Amino acid sequence: MLTIDNLHAGYGTSEVLVGVSLEVKAGSVVALIGANGAGKTTTMRAISGMLRPNEGRVLLDGKPVQQFDASRIARLGLAHSPEGRKVFGPLTVEDNLLLGAFGRLPRFFGFRTRAAADLAGVYELFPRLQERRLQAAGTLSGGEQQMLAIGRALMAKPKVMLLDEPSMGLAPVIVQEVFNTIRRLKEAGITLLLVEQFAKSALEVADYAYVMDRGRIAIEGTPAHLAEDERVLAAYLG
Amino acid sequence: MYTLLIVQLAVSGALMGMVYALIAYGFQLTFATSKSINFGQGELVMLSALFSLTLIDTGLPYWLVVPGGMLFGVVLGLFVERAGVRLALEQKSEGWILLTIILGLLGFSAAENIWGRDDRPFPTPIPSDPVHIFGIDVTPLELSVAIGVLAVMGLVELFKRKTLLGKAFEAVSADRDAAQLMGISATRTIQLSYGLSGLVAALAGILVAPITTVGPTMASVLILKAFSVAVVAGLDSGFGVVLIGLFLGALESLTSFYLGSGWREAPGLVLLILALAVRPNGVFGKASIRKV
Amino acid sequence: MWKRLLLIRGAELAVLALLGAIPLLVDNSYVLGLLTLLAIYGILLIGLDVTVGYLGQVNLAQAAFLGLGAYAAGLGVAHFDFGMLAALAMALGVGLLFGTLLAFPALRLEGPQFALATLSFSALSATTLNEWEGLTLGAQGLQVSRPPVLGMTLDAPGFFWLCLLLLALVWLAMRNLLSSQWGRAFEALRDSPIATDAMGVGTYRHKVAGFALASALGGLAGGLYAFNFQYLQPQSFGYDLMVILLLGVVLGGRKSLWGALVGATLIALLPNLLSNRELFQAISAVGLLVAAVAGARGLLRKTTRPFQALAPIVAMGILMAGSLIVENTEDWRKAIFALMLFAVVVGLPEGLMGFAAHFLTKLFRIAPPPLPAAAALDVVLPRQAADGSALLELRDLKRYFGGVKAVDGVSLTVRAGEIHGLIGPNGSGKSTAVNVISGLYVPTGGDMLLRGKALPVGSLFKVARTGVARTFQNLQLFSDLSAVDNVMVALRGVYRTPIPLVLLGLAMGEEQRARAAALALLELVGLQAQARTRARDLTYGDQRFLEIARALARRPELLILDEPAAGLAHPDVNKLIEIIKRIHERGISIILIEHHMDVISELCSVVTVLDGGRIIAAGTADEVKRNPKVIEAYLGMTDDSAGAAAPALAG
Structure with a gap:
C-alpha cells in the first residue's frame, strides 16, 4: 500500500535521511523504531510531504507522490497524525474531527450529515x-488530545495512517490506553505505520518492524525475530 | 446643549470609525492565515471605489454596482496575493511588506492616469437627510455604513463558523502544517483570505465613497486609521476592531472639533504608538509564545 | 593583505576624489545640484540601510526623519541664528531624539507591526509639520537661508564639498561601527533574536541604538537638504519619498555602504533619466534584457522558482511597452518606480552591489583579512573551582501549557563542577525545564536559585548575564555570520570601548583581542580551520560544536547543553564527548540533556530522569539504568519487559 524507496531528505545543507526504504502492506501494522535523532520523524515528514525529499520515491497505492504538496498527498488517502499531536487548539473537538475528513466532505453545507456516521464511529471508539x-x-x-489526533486521522478513512510518537509526553496509564487503541485499529484492519520510542510496546502490536539508525534502516524483520536480535537494543540505547 | 453637541460629534465620528474597523478586519483575515497583510490595501479600497463609480456611470443600478465593486476587490486581492505575497511567504522572508507597498504604488499611479487626479462625488440612492434619534442627527447614509459593515463582518464570521471551508480557514490559522496534513491546502486558504480581505476592503470603499468623495487619494488617510485600529485592537482580536474603530472614530471627531480639522489624524497615530508601547499584541490580542 | 587594503581603500579614495573633482572640471550648476543631492541621499541611505539591511526591519520613517532634520536646521537658523555646523548638529540631534523616542515602543515589535509603527510615525510627523503653522508655516512652506560655516559663506561648490566631506565622515564612522561588535550584534539579532538574548547581547538595546543611529543620520541629511534647497514643504517628506528611498537601498544592495552609494546615485539621477523619453526607452530595454537573461539563466539552472524568473520579465515588459506608448512619462512616474522596484525585489534581492560584490571578489581574488593567533585558553576560559557546592537549585519548578503539565514540580540541585545528566523519554519535560531555567519561559510556579540567589525569570538576556549559558536543541546560530563572528558576538567582558570611540575607529585593539579569544574557543571545539566559514555553510555536526563554542564565550559557571548529540553521526558523537570532557576539566558545571545512554554513562556523575514532567529517578548513571521505573519509561510497559530488559540495559 505504501512503498518507500531510497529516500533522501534533510533540512538545509544537512541530509538526515540517507537512503531509507521500507514497505507497508495493506492491512498490516508496521513499526518504525530507533533512538532519538535516528530520523524516524523526518521519514514520516518526508512521506507525507511536509518535507520535500531530495531523492527517492514514495509510492502510495502504487502511485508516486514524492513531488506533491502535503495537502494533496493527504487527499490521496494518507493520514499523518504528527508528532506532538498538533490538534487545532482554538477549534472544538468536533470541528477538529470534521476537518480530518476535509478531503471527502462538501466544502460548504451538508458536511455534518455526510460525516455523521463516521463521527459516531470515532465517538464510539473514544467516548x-x-x-x-x-x-x-x-x-x-495530553491523552485526550492524542485520542483526538488519532480520531481526526481516522475520519479521513485513509488508505494508510502514519502515527508519529502517539505516546510522547503521556502518563504511563494513558500510554497503555493509547496502545490498546492501536490494537483496536489493527483489528479494524487499518493500514498503519507507527513511529514509537517505546520499542517493546510497539513491537507487541506490529506485524513487521524496521529499526532506524543514523538516517537509514539498520535492521528489519518480524517482531519475534527482532526481539532476539541484540543489535536492536544497541541501536536503541546507543 | 453642549453635551448634546459632544454626543452628536462622537456618534457621527464613531459611525465613520466602523469603516476603519471593516478595513482592519480585512487585515485580520490575511494575518490569521499567513501572518501577512497588504500594505497597499488603501489603494485597493480606492481602486474598487473608482471602479464602482465607473459602473454607476455606465448606468448600472446601485444594487448591482455593490456586488460588482466587491468582485473587483476580490480580484485585486487575489492579484496582490499572487504577485506580492506568495513568493515571500514561500521563502519565509518579509519581502511581502515591500512588495505590497510597491503594488499599492502601481495601483495609485494607474488610478491617477485612468480616472484622473480629481475627487468626484459618488452618487447613491440612500438619502442623506438627517433623521433625529434621541435628539441626535444621524443620516441614513451613515447608518448604511454601520449596517453594511456589521452585515458583511457577520457574514464572514458565519462563513468561518458554519461551513467546512470556513473551519478549514480557522484550522490553517491555528496550525498551518497540521491543516496541510488534513488535506487543506494552505496556499489556497491564504488565497481565499486575500480574496475575502479584498472583498471587505472594496465594500468599505463603496460604503464610504458617498461621504468622502472618490479620487486617488481618498484612502490614503483612511488606511492609516485602519492600520491603527488593527494594531491597537490586535491583529488577532476578532470583533475587537469594531470597539476600537468606534472609539477612534469618536475620538478623532472630537479632536478635530477642539484642535482643528488638520489634527484629526493625530489621535489614531498617537494611540497606535502608545498601544504598541504598552501592549505590543494589541488591546484584545493574545500574547504569543516564543519557541526554539 | 596589502592588495586587499589597496583595492578596497583605493576604490573608496578614487570615488571620493572623482566626486570632489567634478565641480572643478565641469562648471554646470545643474550637475552640481545633482552631485549635492547624491551626497545627501548617500548619508540618508547609509542610515536607512542600518535598519533595513542590518536589522532586517522595514523602516518607513526615514523620509520623516529627513523632514524633521530639515525643519530643525531651518528653524534653528531662523530663530536662534545658528551657524551651519550648529544647525546641522541640531538636525542630527533631533533625528536622534525622535528616533530614540520612536524606537522604544516600536522595536518591541517585529515585521509588519514595526513597519506600521514607522508608517504611523511618518504620518504623524507630516501632520504636525503641516498643522503647526505657528512654527513651520504649514503648507505655505518655509524659506531657509544658508548660514555661514565658521564665518565663511559657502558658494554652491563649497556646499557640495561640505556635503561630500560629511558623507566621507559618515562612511568612515559607519564602517568602523559596522565592523565592530555593534555591527555583529545587529546582524546576529536579525538571524536569531532568541540566541542574541541568550548570549547576553541585549536584542532590544541594540535594536534601539541601531534605529536611533539611522534616524540621526536621517536628521543630518535633512539639515543638508534644507540648506541645499533652501525651501521646505511638509509634503516633500511623504510617502512618495519614502518609497524612493526604499528603492535606493534595495536597488543598491542591502548591508553595504557601496550599495547605499550606488542607490543614492540612482535615485538622484532617476527623475532626470525618466524625463527624457528616448533615454527612458533605452533604460526599459536594458531592464527587460537583464530580466530576460537573468530569468532564463535562473530557470535553466533551476536556481530560481518560475515566478521569480518570470515576474521581473513581465514587469520590465510592461515598462518597455509603457515607454513606447506613454507620451508624458512624468505622469506615470510612480508606476515606473513601482515596476522597477518590483522587478528588483523579486528578481535581484541582493541588489546591484550584492551582485557585483561576488563578481568583483572573484575578479580581483581579494583575500580575506588574516586572523590573529589564538589567545591562551587559560585566559579566555579561566579554570573554575569545582568544589561541589550547590550551584543551581530548583524547588518545585512548574510550567504548564494550557491543560498540558510540561514540568510538574521538579526539584533538583546542580553542584559546582559536576556534569548533571537530564534524561527522559520524548515530551517528558526536559527541554521545557531548561527553557524555564534559561529564561525563555516564565515558570508557572516554584523557585530557581543560582548560588543561593534567585535567578531572574522570563528573560533570556538577564539569565545569560548571571553566568548561565546554553545551546539549543534546534540550532539557533547566526547563520549569516562566520564561525569566528558567531563566537565573538557572545564574548563576555571584552567590549568596553564606548560608542563614540568605536565610531572613530579606536576599537581595533579590542577587536583583535576578541578575535584571538574567539579563535581559542574555536580551537577547543576543533573548528579553528573553519573560522571564516559562514555558520550556515558548516556541516551539521560542526554547527553543533559552534553553538558550544559560542556558549563558552559567555565564560559560564553553568553550561546547559540541550541534546547536543541529536542528529550527530557516530564519529561526531565521540568528538562531542571529548569536547564536553575538556570543558568539564576547566571546572565548568554542565547540565546535559541527552538521549544517548552511552554519552550519559560516560560523562555524567549525577543523572536525573524525568517522565511526564516529574522526576522519577535520580542517582548515578548505573543506578538509574537499573531502576525499573526508568526502564518502564524508556521501553514502554509490557508485563515482563521491566525484568527482561534490565540486564540488557545494565550491560
Missing part, C-alpha cells in the same frame, strides 16, 4: 471525545 465534543481542543489533557 471521552463525545463528552467534550463542544470543548476547545486546546483545553483537553
Whole structure:
C-alpha cells in the first residue's frame, strides 16, 4: 500500500535521511523504531510531504507522490497524525474531527450529515471525545488530545495512517490506553505505520518492524525475530 | 446643549470609525492565515471605489454596482496575493511588506492616469437627510455604513463558523502544517483570505465613497486609521476592531472639533504608538509564545 | 593583505576624489545640484540601510526623519541664528531624539507591526509639520537661508564639498561601527533574536541604538537638504519619498555602504533619466534584457522558482511597452518606480552591489583579512573551582501549557563542577525545564536559585548575564555570520570601548583581542580551520560544536547543553564527548540533556530522569539504568519487559 524507496531528505545543507526504504502492506501494522535523532520523524515528514525529499520515491497505492504538496498527498488517502499531536487548539473537538475528513466532505453545507456516521464511529471508539465534543481542543489533557489526533486521522478513512510518537509526553496509564487503541485499529484492519520510542510496546502490536539508525534502516524483520536480535537494543540505547 | 453637541460629534465620528474597523478586519483575515497583510490595501479600497463609480456611470443600478465593486476587490486581492505575497511567504522572508507597498504604488499611479487626479462625488440612492434619534442627527447614509459593515463582518464570521471551508480557514490559522496534513491546502486558504480581505476592503470603499468623495487619494488617510485600529485592537482580536474603530472614530471627531480639522489624524497615530508601547499584541490580542 | 587594503581603500579614495573633482572640471550648476543631492541621499541611505539591511526591519520613517532634520536646521537658523555646523548638529540631534523616542515602543515589535509603527510615525510627523503653522508655516512652506560655516559663506561648490566631506565622515564612522561588535550584534539579532538574548547581547538595546543611529543620520541629511534647497514643504517628506528611498537601498544592495552609494546615485539621477523619453526607452530595454537573461539563466539552472524568473520579465515588459506608448512619462512616474522596484525585489534581492560584490571578489581574488593567533585558553576560559557546592537549585519548578503539565514540580540541585545528566523519554519535560531555567519561559510556579540567589525569570538576556549559558536543541546560530563572528558576538567582558570611540575607529585593539579569544574557543571545539566559514555553510555536526563554542564565550559557571548529540553521526558523537570532557576539566558545571545512554554513562556523575514532567529517578548513571521505573519509561510497559530488559540495559 505504501512503498518507500531510497529516500533522501534533510533540512538545509544537512541530509538526515540517507537512503531509507521500507514497505507497508495493506492491512498490516508496521513499526518504525530507533533512538532519538535516528530520523524516524523526518521519514514520516518526508512521506507525507511536509518535507520535500531530495531523492527517492514514495509510492502510495502504487502511485508516486514524492513531488506533491502535503495537502494533496493527504487527499490521496494518507493520514499523518504528527508528532506532538498538533490538534487545532482554538477549534472544538468536533470541528477538529470534521476537518480530518476535509478531503471527502462538501466544502460548504451538508458536511455534518455526510460525516455523521463516521463521527459516531470515532465517538464510539473514544467516548471521552463525545463528552467534550463542544470543548476547545486546546483545553483537553495530553491523552485526550492524542485520542483526538488519532480520531481526526481516522475520519479521513485513509488508505494508510502514519502515527508519529502517539505516546510522547503521556502518563504511563494513558500510554497503555493509547496502545490498546492501536490494537483496536489493527483489528479494524487499518493500514498503519507507527513511529514509537517505546520499542517493546510497539513491537507487541506490529506485524513487521524496521529499526532506524543514523538516517537509514539498520535492521528489519518480524517482531519475534527482532526481539532476539541484540543489535536492536544497541541501536536503541546507543 | 453642549453635551448634546459632544454626543452628536462622537456618534457621527464613531459611525465613520466602523469603516476603519471593516478595513482592519480585512487585515485580520490575511494575518490569521499567513501572518501577512497588504500594505497597499488603501489603494485597493480606492481602486474598487473608482471602479464602482465607473459602473454607476455606465448606468448600472446601485444594487448591482455593490456586488460588482466587491468582485473587483476580490480580484485585486487575489492579484496582490499572487504577485506580492506568495513568493515571500514561500521563502519565509518579509519581502511581502515591500512588495505590497510597491503594488499599492502601481495601483495609485494607474488610478491617477485612468480616472484622473480629481475627487468626484459618488452618487447613491440612500438619502442623506438627517433623521433625529434621541435628539441626535444621524443620516441614513451613515447608518448604511454601520449596517453594511456589521452585515458583511457577520457574514464572514458565519462563513468561518458554519461551513467546512470556513473551519478549514480557522484550522490553517491555528496550525498551518497540521491543516496541510488534513488535506487543506494552505496556499489556497491564504488565497481565499486575500480574496475575502479584498472583498471587505472594496465594500468599505463603496460604503464610504458617498461621504468622502472618490479620487486617488481618498484612502490614503483612511488606511492609516485602519492600520491603527488593527494594531491597537490586535491583529488577532476578532470583533475587537469594531470597539476600537468606534472609539477612534469618536475620538478623532472630537479632536478635530477642539484642535482643528488638520489634527484629526493625530489621535489614531498617537494611540497606535502608545498601544504598541504598552501592549505590543494589541488591546484584545493574545500574547504569543516564543519557541526554539 | 596589502592588495586587499589597496583595492578596497583605493576604490573608496578614487570615488571620493572623482566626486570632489567634478565641480572643478565641469562648471554646470545643474550637475552640481545633482552631485549635492547624491551626497545627501548617500548619508540618508547609509542610515536607512542600518535598519533595513542590518536589522532586517522595514523602516518607513526615514523620509520623516529627513523632514524633521530639515525643519530643525531651518528653524534653528531662523530663530536662534545658528551657524551651519550648529544647525546641522541640531538636525542630527533631533533625528536622534525622535528616533530614540520612536524606537522604544516600536522595536518591541517585529515585521509588519514595526513597519506600521514607522508608517504611523511618518504620518504623524507630516501632520504636525503641516498643522503647526505657528512654527513651520504649514503648507505655505518655509524659506531657509544658508548660514555661514565658521564665518565663511559657502558658494554652491563649497556646499557640495561640505556635503561630500560629511558623507566621507559618515562612511568612515559607519564602517568602523559596522565592523565592530555593534555591527555583529545587529546582524546576529536579525538571524536569531532568541540566541542574541541568550548570549547576553541585549536584542532590544541594540535594536534601539541601531534605529536611533539611522534616524540621526536621517536628521543630518535633512539639515543638508534644507540648506541645499533652501525651501521646505511638509509634503516633500511623504510617502512618495519614502518609497524612493526604499528603492535606493534595495536597488543598491542591502548591508553595504557601496550599495547605499550606488542607490543614492540612482535615485538622484532617476527623475532626470525618466524625463527624457528616448533615454527612458533605452533604460526599459536594458531592464527587460537583464530580466530576460537573468530569468532564463535562473530557470535553466533551476536556481530560481518560475515566478521569480518570470515576474521581473513581465514587469520590465510592461515598462518597455509603457515607454513606447506613454507620451508624458512624468505622469506615470510612480508606476515606473513601482515596476522597477518590483522587478528588483523579486528578481535581484541582493541588489546591484550584492551582485557585483561576488563578481568583483572573484575578479580581483581579494583575500580575506588574516586572523590573529589564538589567545591562551587559560585566559579566555579561566579554570573554575569545582568544589561541589550547590550551584543551581530548583524547588518545585512548574510550567504548564494550557491543560498540558510540561514540568510538574521538579526539584533538583546542580553542584559546582559536576556534569548533571537530564534524561527522559520524548515530551517528558526536559527541554521545557531548561527553557524555564534559561529564561525563555516564565515558570508557572516554584523557585530557581543560582548560588543561593534567585535567578531572574522570563528573560533570556538577564539569565545569560548571571553566568548561565546554553545551546539549543534546534540550532539557533547566526547563520549569516562566520564561525569566528558567531563566537565573538557572545564574548563576555571584552567590549568596553564606548560608542563614540568605536565610531572613530579606536576599537581595533579590542577587536583583535576578541578575535584571538574567539579563535581559542574555536580551537577547543576543533573548528579553528573553519573560522571564516559562514555558520550556515558548516556541516551539521560542526554547527553543533559552534553553538558550544559560542556558549563558552559567555565564560559560564553553568553550561546547559540541550541534546547536543541529536542528529550527530557516530564519529561526531565521540568528538562531542571529548569536547564536553575538556570543558568539564576547566571546572565548568554542565547540565546535559541527552538521549544517548552511552554519552550519559560516560560523562555524567549525577543523572536525573524525568517522565511526564516529574522526576522519577535520580542517582548515578548505573543506578538509574537499573531502576525499573526508568526502564518502564524508556521501553514502554509490557508485563515482563521491566525484568527482561534490565540486564540488557545494565550491560
